[in-house]
Amino acid sequence: MIKHMIKLVWNRKRVNILIMIEIFFSFIVLFAAILGGVFYIDNYLKPIGFEYQNVWRIGISDNQNREESVASETSRNNEPAQPGSPQAVNSKAETVRQLAIAVREFPEVEEVSFATIAPYSNSTMESAMDGDGVPIRFGVDIVSDDFQKALGLQVVLGRWFSREDDGQQYQPVVINQLMARELFGDSDPIGKEPRRPKKGPDKEQSNEPPRRIVGVISDFRKDGEYAASENFMFRRITIDDKMEKTPNNMLIKVRPGATAALEERLIKRLQNSARNFSFEIEPLSKMREEMNLIRLAPVIAGGLIAAFLMIMVAMGLTGVLWQNVTQRTREIGLRRAKGATKNKIYQQILGELVIISTFGLAIGIIIVSQFQILKVIDFISLRVYVMSMIISVILIYALTVLCGLYPSRMATKIHPAEALHYE
Amino acid sequence: MLKNYIKISLKVLTRRKFFTFISLFAISFTLIILMVVTAVFDHIFGPHSPETKTDRALGVYAVKYEGPDAISTGPAGYGFLNRYVKTLPGVENVTIFSVFETTYTFREGEKVKLFLKRTDGNFWDIFDFRFLEGAPYTADDEKNGNFVAVINQATRDKVFGGESAVGKTLEIDGQRFRIAGVVANVPFLRFASFSDVWAPISTNKTASYRNQNLRGEFQALVLAKNKSDLPAIREEFKTRLANVEFPDTKQFNKAFGGLDTTFEQASRNIIPSSNFESQPGKLLAVIVLFMVLFMILPTINLVNINVSRILERAGEIGVRKAFGASSWTLVGQFIVENVVLTLLGGLLGLIGSLLVLDAISRSNLIPYSEFQMNYRIFTYGLTLALFFGVFSGVYPAWKMSRLHPVDALKGGVR
Numbered sequence: 001m002i003k004h005m006i007k008l009v010w011n012r013k014r015v016n017i018l019i020m021i022e023i024f025f026s027f028i029v030l031f032a033a034i035l036g037g038v039f040y041i042d043n044y045l046k047p048i049g050f051e052y053q054n055v056w057r058i059g060i061s062d063n064q065n066r067e068e069s070v071a072s073e074t075s076r077n078n079e080p081a082q083p084g085s086p087q088a089v090n091s092k093a094e095t096v097r098q099l100a101i102a103v104r105e106f107p108e109v110e111e112v113s114f115a116t117i118a119p120y121s122n123s124t125m126e127s128a129m130d131g132d133g134v135p136i137r138f139g140v141d142i143v144s145d146d147f148q149k150a151l152g153l154q155v156v157l158g159r160w161f162s163r164e165d166d167g168q169q170y171q172p173v174v175i176n177q178l179m180a181r182e183l184f185g186d187s188d189p190i191g192k193e194p195r196r197p198k199k200g201p202d203k204e205q206s207n208e209p210p211r212r213i214v215g216v217i218s219d220f221r222k223d224g225e226y227a228a229s230e231n232f233m234f235r236r237i238t239i240d241d242k243m244e245k246t247p248n249n250m251l252i253k254v255r256p257g258a259t260a261a262l263e264e265r266l267i268k269r270l271q272n273s274a275r276n277f278s279f280e281i282e283p284l285s286k287m288r289e290e291m292n293l294i295r296l297a298p299v300i301a302g303g304l305i306a307a308f309l310m311i312m313v314a315m316g317l318t319g320v321l322w323q324n325v326t327q328r329t330r331e332i333g334l335r336r337a338k339g340a341t342k343n344k345i346y347q348q349i350l351g352e353l354v355i356i357s358t359f360g361l362a363i364g365i366i367i368v369s370q371f372q373i374l375k376v377i378d379f380i381s382l383r384v385y386v387m388s389m390i391i392s393v394i395l396i397y398a399l400t401v402l403c404g405l406y407p408s409r410m411a412t413k414i415h416p417a418e419a420l421h422y423e
Numbered sequence: 424m425l426k427n428y429i430k431i432s433l434k435v436l437t438r439r440k441f442f443t444f445i446s447l448f449a450i451s452f453t454l455i456i457l458m459v460v461t462a463v464f465d466h467i468f469g470p471h472s473p474e475t476k477t478d479r480a481l482g483v484y485a486v487k488y489e490g491p492d493a494i495s496t497g498p499a500g501y502g503f504l505n506r507y508v509k510t511l512p513g514v515e516n517v518t519i520f521s522v523f524e525t526t527y528t529f530r531e532g533e534k535v536k537l538f539l540k541r542t543d544g545n546f547w548d549i550f551d552f553r554f555l556e557g558a559p560y561t562a563d564d565e566k567n568g569n570f571v572a573v574i575n576q577a578t579r580d581k582v583f584g585g586e587s588a589v590g591k592t593l594e595i596d597g598q599r600f601r602i603a604g605v606v607a608n609v610p611f612l613r614f615a616s617f618s619d620v621w622a623p624i625s626t627n628k629t630a631s632y633r634n635q636n637l638r639g640e641f642q643a644l645v646l647a648k649n650k651s652d653l654p655a656i657r658e659e660f661k662t663r664l665a666n667v668e669f670p671d672t673k674q675f676n677k678a679f680g681g682l683d684t685t686f687e688q689a690s691r692n693i694i695p696s697s698n699f700e701s702q703p704g705k706l707l708a709v710i711v712l713f714m715v716l717f718m719i720l721p722t723i724n725l726v727n728i729n730v731s732r733i734l735e736r737a738g739e740i741g742v743r744k745a746f747g748a749s750s751w752t753l754v755g756q757f758i759v760e761n762v763v764l765t766l767l768g769g770l771l772g773l774i775g776s777l778l779v780l781d782a783i784s785r786s787n788l789i790p791y792s793e794f795q796m797n798y799r800i801f802t803y804g805l806t807l808a809l810f811f812g813v814f815s816g817v818y819p820a821w822k823m824s825r826l827h828p829v830d831a832l833k834g835g836v837r
Contacts (some may be wrong), residue, residue, distance in 0.1 A: 264532065275628070312721065
């Protein structure tokens with residue numbers, strides 16, 4: 001039966017190959033749109049690992065070495081603070097300490113912490129660890145001890161930074177579960193000291209103390225709900241004489257219901273405490289809205305375009321199939337005259353269509369799989385990839401069958417006598 | 424003859440309305456997308472107020488430094504620009520300005536977010552801002568560190584309730600500025616000129632920016648006397664980059680960058696290159712590739728529909744062939760018909776894109792952006808429509824012209 005249908009399809013190869021190409025490209029377009037959608041939905045359903053409600057970011061700039069704010073971890077390590085003199089550094093630490101005290105005085109403020117990079121901000125820091133010769137990449141943030149409480153990070157193993165890390169021979173770090181699994185599998189990561197790569201931009205510095213893992217947190221997705229979960233590491237910053245540069249962000253947790261009036265008072269107070277500094281203030285919830293809009297906009301635009309393309313393809317396909325049926329009036333009439341039921345005709349038209357779609361889809365799947373096999377888009381997991389592929393295949397079949405319904409109904413209505421009358 | 428073809432094609436269009444509708448939908452939709460994308464590009468890169476002299480202006484928007492252990496990429500420092508760009512020979516004018524930063528002002532307990540850009544006095548000579556009231560600050564204001572500022576219309580509306588603002592005081596980031604002028608809003612995507620508030624560089628909180636010999640938060644724009652001077656100026660800057668004096672060669676010892684148009688700047692940021700080259704050709708190729716990929720599906724769809732439509736007219740073709748029409752005549756006829764159809768679709772697409780652009784502008788997704796249609800975009804759209812029409816008509820026409828008259832008269836094809 002199928003063999004016979006393939007033969008029928010082959011006999012009209014000129015027309016069918018065009019339909020097949022159209023289905024192939026439709027699949028590619030649909031797959032791209034659905035992949036974006038599934039990727040975002042999948043990310044959205046996972047916890048982000050921190051609480052953004054009632055957390056405000058206060059951007060701090062000492063107007064001196066702003067150029068370093070978006071530098072990578074390595075370059076930051078190697079660049080000395082611009083003025084360079086230890087006195088300038090000391091006074092900076094003192095100012096920052098004063099700022100923290102000033103903010104803590106407000107009764108509406110519950111927690112005060114410092115971070116080099118704020119969640120939902122555009123800056124990122126990256127680094128790598130040596131994993132058996134292959135560098136394992138991860139995102140980094142350098143934060144103060146209160147950061148965990150201010151953002152409600154969940155420590156699942158070990159502990160968060162504390163005073164007991166002061167003056168130790170190691171640099172304490174906290175990593176997320178994903179990274180713990182990638183570095184150590186199922187064994188306990190606490191107390192381990194992973195090495196940095198021997199060469200490359202992230203190579204180990206000679207005078208650098210080893211990094212010891214003191215704790216593991218559930219996760220920290222800095223870019224929020226729609227970003228994929230990635231390896232992440234926290235390093236510790238203390239506001240003391242060794243502090244090389246001003247931390248860029250103060251993250252404070254405020255009581256629910258705090259308003260812009262508090263923002264104004266906070267900013268005025270900060271400006272009075274440090275005349276040479278500049279400050280920005282913004283609730284994380286606001287930054288989250290902006291970040292999510294930026295992330296969603298291209299996917300929504302892409303989805304809309306794909307949807308319009310699909311409508312266009314659906315209409316075009318209906319037209320073409322309709323035309324095909326009109327052309328094959330005689331053939332169908334003959335079959336009816338020889339005793340084929342309406343159902344058989346229905347089956348034939350739709351069956352042929354399914355075969356053409358299957359060929360188109362097969363090529364599409366082969367090509368699309370290459371991207372995953374060759375690791376072109378490696379930030380998307382195999383699960384999301386396969387799921388998007390299945391959804392697209394189902395949708396394309398549904399689309400083609402839907403387009404074939406009306407034309408094949410027309411075919412069943414062909415009266416044998418009328419059809420044969422042509423000859 | 425042509426008149427006849429057009430007459431026939433219009434007749435054919437009204438005969439099978441469903442097919443006509445599908446074709447027009449496909450063509451106009453495709454053109455809407457392509458024209459909207461073009462309009463956005465034109466908005467970002469085309470000459471628009473206040474950046475009207477784009478044909479003879481080049482900027483230093485970002486630089487890259489490399490050392491044995493470190494890399495640093497981003498806007499240059501004031502000291503660097505002052506030394507290596509400001510002094511370029513044979514140019515008409517040079518301006519140095521900061522990358523805009525976020526600041527706030529408070530009005531009756533409400534927070535108003537304002538972008539602040541600090542510039543020199545030349546800034547106002549190089550860019551053609553449209554002043555609604557007052558005047559720009561001058562090079563003297565910059566030299567003397569006067570706290571004067573220019574604001575845009577939106578800021579005047581938000582902070583001063585739309586009333587005349589010149590002479591009034593605006594407090595941002597703990598500094599008080601006297602307002603010297605109000606300009607029309609500048610679109611957000613024109614990042615060289617865009618801001619809400621412009622103030623002299625010397626009003627910076629500390630003078631440390633003067634010592635930024637490498638990286639910082641400043642950009643510069645060079646205006647040449649003639650377009651023909653540009654290559655020489657580019658060359659000169661390249662030579663200067665190769666001879667940059669580094670304060671600490673253990674930290675950084677190589678500088679990369681160049682004088683860019685805004686499109687070259689975009690390519691520098693988007694297309695990765697080890698030497699921080701700008702590769703506008705590659706960026707253009709990527710964009711064209713995406714557009715072609717996007718156009719494939721509508722084109723195949725149109726070809727498919729055209730093949731179907733044409734087979735329906737086998738009888739007509741048979742008669743014409745039998746009476747001696749050559750294949751070429753028939754191909755010509757069909758292509759004319761198709762072009763008429765696509766031009767019709769192009770017209771619908773034009774109306775559609777006007778509506779879409781208006782909707783995007785109104786949505787305020789991108790602050791102060793007015794996406795407009797102009798003759799550049801229109802010509803581009805028209806060319807695309809024609810290309811579309813000819814391209815999607817060739818295969819069906821060729822197929823039709825090969826039809827044997829006998830088969831055709833019988834009304835069928837094998």
